[in-house]
Amino acid sequence: MAIAAKGPRTSDVVAQQLRGRSTDVKGIIFQAALLFALLLSLLILLVLIADVARGGLGVFQERGGEFLRGRLTVVSPTTAGVGQGIVGSLLLLIFVVLMAFPVGVAAAIYLEEYASDTRFNRFIDVNIRNLAGVPSIVYGLLGLVIFVQVLAPLTGGKTVMAGGLTLAILVLPIVIITSMEALRAVPDSIREAGFGVGATRWEVIRSHVLPAAAPGILTGTVLSISRAIGETAPLLVVGATTGLLATGGRGFFESFREGYTALPVVVFRWTSLPNEDFRALTSAAIIVLLIMTLSANAIAIILRNRYERKW
Amino acid sequence: MAQAAMSPTGIDLSGNPRRRRKETLIRRVFQAAAVVSVVVSAAIVFSLVGRAGYFLAQVDLATLIAPSDGWFPRRGSFDVMTIFAGTLLVSGIGMLVAAPLGLGAAIYLSEYARPRVRRYLKPILEILAGVPSVVLGFFAITWITPQIVERIVPGAQFFNMAAAGIAVGILITPLVAAVAEDAFRSVPQSLREASYGMGARKRSTTLNVVVPAAVSGVVASLILALSRAIGETMIVAIASGATGGSAFTLDPAAPGQTMTAAMTALAIGSDQVRGSEGTFESLYFIGLLLFLITLALNVISDRFVRRVRQKY
Numbered sequence: 001m002a003i004a005a006k007g008p009r010t011s012d013v014v015a016q017q018l019r020g021r022s023t024d025v026k027g028i029i030f031q032a033a034l035l036f037a038l039l040l041s042l043l044i045l046l047v048l049i050a051d052v053a054r055g056g057l058g059v060f061q062e063r064g065g066e067f068l069r070g071r072l073t074v075v076s077p078t079t080a081g082v083g084q085g086i087v088g089s090l091l092l093l094i095f096v097v098l099m100a101f102p103v104g105v106a107a108a109i110y111l112e113e114y115a116s117d118t119r120f121n122r123f124i125d126v127n128i129r130n131l132a133g134v135p136s137i138v139y140g141l142l143g144l145v146i147f148v149q150v151l152a153p154l155t156g157g158k159t160v161m162a163g164g165l166t167l168a169i170l171v172l173p174i175v176i177i178t179s180m181e182a183l184r185a186v187p188d189s190i191r192e193a194g195f196g197v198g199a200t201r202w203e204v205i206r207s208h209v210l211p212a213a214a215p216g217i218l219t220g221t222v223l224s225i226s227r228a229i230g231e232t233a234p235l236l237v238v239g240a241t242t243g244l245l246a247t248g249g250r251g252f253f254e255s256f257r258e259g260y261t262a263l264p265v266v267v268f269r270w271t272s273l274p275n276e277d278f279r280a281l282t283s284a285a286i287i288v289l290l291i292m293t294l295s296a297n298a299i300a301i302i303l304r305n306r307y308e309r310k311w
Numbered sequence: 312m313a314q315a316a317m318s319p320t321g322i323d324l325s326g327n328p329r330r331r332r333k334e335t336l337i338r339r340v341f342q343a344a345a346v347v348s349v350v351v352s353a354a355i356v357f358s359l360v361g362r363a364g365y366f367l368a369q370v371d372l373a374t375l376i377a378p379s380d381g382w383f384p385r386r387g388s389f390d391v392m393t394i395f396a397g398t399l400l401v402s403g404i405g406m407l408v409a410a411p412l413g414l415g416a417a418i419y420l421s422e423y424a425r426p427r428v429r430r431y432l433k434p435i436l437e438i439l440a441g442v443p444s445v446v447l448g449f450f451a452i453t454w455i456t457p458q459i460v461e462r463i464v465p466g467a468q469f470f471n472m473a474a475a476g477i478a479v480g481i482l483i484t485p486l487v488a489a490v491a492e493d494a495f496r497s498v499p500q501s502l503r504e505a506s507y508g509m510g511a512r513k514r515s516t517t518l519n520v521v522v523p524a525a526v527s528g529v530v531a532s533l534i535l536a537l538s539r540a541i542g543e544t545m546i547v548a549i550a551s552g553a554t555g556g557s558a559f560t561l562d563p564a565a566p567g568q569t570m571t572a573a574m575t576a577l578a579i580g581s582d583q584v585r586g587s588e589g590t591f592e593s594l595y596f597i598g599l600l601l602f603l604i605t606l607a608l609n610v611i612s613d614r615f616v617r618r619v620r621q622k623y
Contacts, residue, residue, distance in 0.1 A: 027514040031423055037415025041488075042435045044481055048442065051454045106344035114338055115345070126613070128348045133535070133609035134602060135542025137574055138355065141598045144578075145358035169351055176348065200330060202337045223441075230443025233544035233571070237578040264445045264545075271449050271549055279453070286446050297441035301434045 052290065056283030067284060072261050072269070077277035082285045085266035088160070088240070089229055089292070092262055095164025096171055096228045101221055104175030108217075111176070112183040113205055132173035139170040140237025148238055156257035158239030163260060166238050167231060171224040178220025182213040215307030219300045226296035230289065232264040240265040263289050359602060362595035369589030382568050383556035384577060384590050393559045394597065397472065397567040401547055402540035404476025404563060405483060409536055412480070413487025414529065420488070421495035422517050440485035448549030451478035456550070460564065467564035475551035476563065479543050483536040490535055490616075494528020495521055531615035538608035542601060544571035570597050 059067055063081075070081015107128075115121040143166030147155050155161040186209050194204035210217075240261050261269075267289060270282040325331075375391050382393040416436060420429055455474040460467045467473065498521050506516040522529070547569045556576075557568035568576075577594040 024512055024514070027512055030514045030517075031419075034415045034419035034423060037412045038419050038432060038435070040412060041416060041439055041481075041484055045435065045439050045442075047454065048446070048450050051450060052446070055453070103344045103347055106341045107348060110338075110341035110345040114341060121345075124345050124349060127352050129613055130606055130609050131348060131352060133538055133542075133605055134355065135544065135571065135605055137542070137544045137571055137578075138359070138598050138602050140578065141595060142351075142355050142358045145362070146354050172348065172351065200326075200334050202334055226441050230441075230445070232443070232445040233548075233575060236575060264443055267445050267449065268545065268549065271445070271452070282449060286449060289443060290446060293441050293443055294438060297438055298434075301437055305430065 049290070052283050052286045054283075055280055056285075056287045059280050059284035060287075067281075068288070072266055077275065077281055080270075080278070080281055082263060082266055082288055084261050085263035085285065086288065088260040088262040089264075091160045091256070091260065092164045092167055092235075093225060093228060095161070096168045096225065099165065099168035100172045100175050100224065104172050104221075105179050105217060107172075107176045108179035108183060109205060109210075112180050113201065113209065128173050128176050132177055135233075136170055136231055137233040137237060139166060140234030142166070142169065143234060143238040158259060159257045160260045161256045163235055163238050163240055163262070164256075166234050167228045170231060170234060171228050174224045174227060175221055178223065179213075179217045182216025182220065183209060185216060186212045215303055219304045222296050222300040222303065226293045226300070229296065230264055230293045232262075232268050235262050235265050236268070263292070355602065359595050359599040362592045363599040366589045366592035366596040369592070381556060381558035382573055384573075384593050385556065387590070388556075389593055389596075390559065391597075391600070393557060394568050394570045394573045396559065396561060397547075397551070397557065397569040398541055398571070400561060400563060400567065401472050401476045401479055401551065401569050402537055404473060405479035405540040405543075406533070406537060408477055408480025409483045409487050409540075410533060413484045413532070413536070414491055416484070416488040417491035417495060417532075418517060418522070421492050422513070422521060436485040436488050439481070440489075442482075444482055444543060444545040445549070447478045447482055448475075448546040451475055451546060451550035464564040468566055470551055470566040471564050472547075472551045472567045472569075473563040475547045475569075478546045478550060479540050482543060482546065483539050486539055487532045487536045490532035491525075491529050494525040494532065497528070498524045527615040527618040531612045534608050534612035534615065538605045538612065541608070542571065542605050544575055547572040548575040570601050573597060574601075 063070075067081045068086065069083040070079055072082075072084045073080045111121065111125060111128075115124075143162060147162035147165050148158055151162075155165070190208050190212060191204050194208045199207070239259075263285065267282060267285050270278045270285060370387070370389055375389055381388055382390055420433055424432060451474040452469070455477050456467070456469060456471060459477065460471055460473045464473070502520055502524055503516055506520045511519070548571065551566055551569065551572065557566065560567050574594055574597050577591060
């Protein structure tokens with residue numbers, strides 16, 4: 001013992017060697033640069049929101065709710081509003097919700113739960129991945145040919161129905177892919193438990209798999225709603241009105257076969273006007289649009305964080 | 312079949328026929344839904360090919376690659392190189408912005424951020440991904456042009472491809488980050504531990520072990536982002552190509568026409584295309600080109616993603 005007390009203990013020396021070396025300056029700089037890349041994204045987001053808010057909040061202070069009810073016009077900034085745009089966007093969403101979601105979730109169930117690994121099923125899978133990467137304006141051309149021209153007797157030409165169906169097809173691959181991921185995350189033991197007590201495949205899916213995958217599927221569908229609200233290019237191609245709209249004043253279902261505009265189309269129309277008065281109105285319309293899309297995104301993130309579970 | 316379903320004990324295990332019919336019906340319905348996606352692809356090809364063929368039959372094919380003419384559909388100048396160069400320039404600038412930002416954010420989130428920090432930082436990128444492109448187009452002309460482009464290039468024009476490119480870069484940054492982060496996180500922990508065990512520091516481990524191991528995923532994220540940038544429409548339509556036509560230009564500080572912006576101009580008729588035969592149909596021709604380019608990029612990127620999945 002007395003010998004050991006003379007010099008420093010070996011473990012201390014080793015610990016000091018490990019700890020006390022020069023600080024890793026390059027490493028710190030590297031980490032700081034990475035963090036900077038991430039925080040720059042945050043900064044851009046904040047600048048964007050501040051820029052839009054500075055330009056547009058005045059409109060809400062002056063006009064308040066009247067702006068939210070106002071009509072799409074490009075001549076009189078004092079009466080222009082986003083009312084028709086909001087209504088148009090909501091009408092389009094009805095088609096997305098009613099068409100894309102059932103078909104998308106059903107396709108995902110087929111591919112994840114039923115499909116065996118055949119050539120045709122692999123083709124469907126690859127095909128869906130490629131559809132998700134097709135530029136949105138190309139979907140606009142699809143809508144123009146199929147829904148506006150070929151199916152004109154059904155849709156009535158450049159109408160809400162044609163626009164809504166185009167958007168539904170546009171988000172379909174997103175709904176399928178996110179739903180497939182949610183279904184894949186459900187472990188096989190859950191399914192086997194169902195089969196073990198004699199349930200058929202559909203009974204297992206309905207009572208075991210779907211409830212477990214529901215939060216994930218819901219997250220994906222909410223994200224696709226956000227995407228559908230913000231899409232502009234395909235709507236321009238399938239003829240969302242950029243000018244004045246006649247007020248139909250007819251029934252709810254008749255409105256599906258009338259001309260329409262949508263909130264992002266209003267933003268685009270006003271952005272391209274040289275008139276300075278419309279700059280503030282554009283910002284105000286963007287605030288409304290951002291509230292709609294970003295709240296959908298926030299809901300999706302919260303849903304995922306709350307229900308995400310590790311099996 | 313009933314014979315085959317008899318079990319050795321003599322009990323019929325084939326089940327209730329009504330229940331089996333119901334199962335088959337449900338399966339068919341789901342299968343039909345999956346086939347819808349194939350119908351959609353067929354509809355896209357059908358919509359594009361016929362009209363594009365009509366356009367090609369109407370125009371003199373030599374005018375499609377005559378850079379001196381530029382892209383002026385109304386005057387019958389359909390120089391594809393003009394809009395192709397514009398597209399490449401804008402997407403190139405976008406990639407210069409998105410690659411360092413997206414990859415940097417991805418490495419930080421995957422390698423450095425503690426789980427708690429990651430929970431709060433990752434939604435930033437997801438919220439940014441939710442900003443509609445029409446909003447970024449407005450942001451490009453109201454903020455990026457005056458605050459960034461005009462400071463770097465004094466005398467830049469109000470509409471310019473640099474601002475459009477930067478805005479496109481902001482748009483695709485979350486995509487790069489999301490795909491690359493998945494790739495980094497799929498690198499097995501054992502590789503990192505082996506590196507630490509050899510005495511490597513965090514930075515060397517990240518740069519020399521994790522990034523090379525995930526390189527397929529990184530490439531996939533960049534190709535996917537490039538595909539998205541090429542197909543991006545509203546930003547360029549607002550910030551760089553607000554007019555219907557453009558001469559051939561490679562000047563980022565000047566307005567220019569991209570494939571998608573040219574399509575928007577044709578679609579909304581901002582250059583009053585009703586003139587010659589086939590003018591409007593050029594829309595479908597560019598659409599077909601755009602479809603084929605992005606399809607090729609997506610197929611390549613999918614290959615790379617698969618490679619990561621197979622390896623680990």
